[in-house]
Amino acid sequence: MRDFAGTPGTLTGLALRLSQCVFAAGSITAMTTTTSFFDFTAFCYLIASMGLQVIWSFGLALLDVYALVKKKALHNTVLLSLFVVGDWVTAILSLAAASASAGITVLYFHDLGNCGFVGECQRYQMSVALAFFSWITIAVSSLIMLWLLAAG
Secondary structure, three states: OOOOOOOOOOHHHHHHHHHHHHHHHHHHHHHHOOOOHHHOHHHHHHHHHHHHHHHHHHHHHHHHHHHHHHOOOOOOHHHHHHHHHHHHHHHHHHHHHHHHHHHHHHHHHHHOOOOOOHHHHHHHHHHHHHHHHHHHHHHHHHHHHHHHHHHO
């Protein structure tokens, strides 16, 4: 197997994992600073999905740091299979949560005009945008993992 950008145990792989973690944590932070996010099921689902994303990405970032320090390749087929399944599951959950939250945001705050607190509406929008950024990085990572597994 070749080492290319984004593979486990490389600096770009670590950067991908850290960006996933930062975007997901930012989405959680933006959402939880509002006063009434718990009134919307989609927003609660976004918090749960991004929480899972933070845990998964942070754990794999630590594994990448370990591999970089020990100068070991993480190209074991069983390990890559675990990465592929975990990345695809978190990618699907993140996309579903971000899409549902974006739909609620557009419906309530733009179409119905029920946004009395402008700052709160902007935080909802920021949270959804960060969730989509997190999904983009996890989608890239999951495609790289699938490619590595298929090439091995």
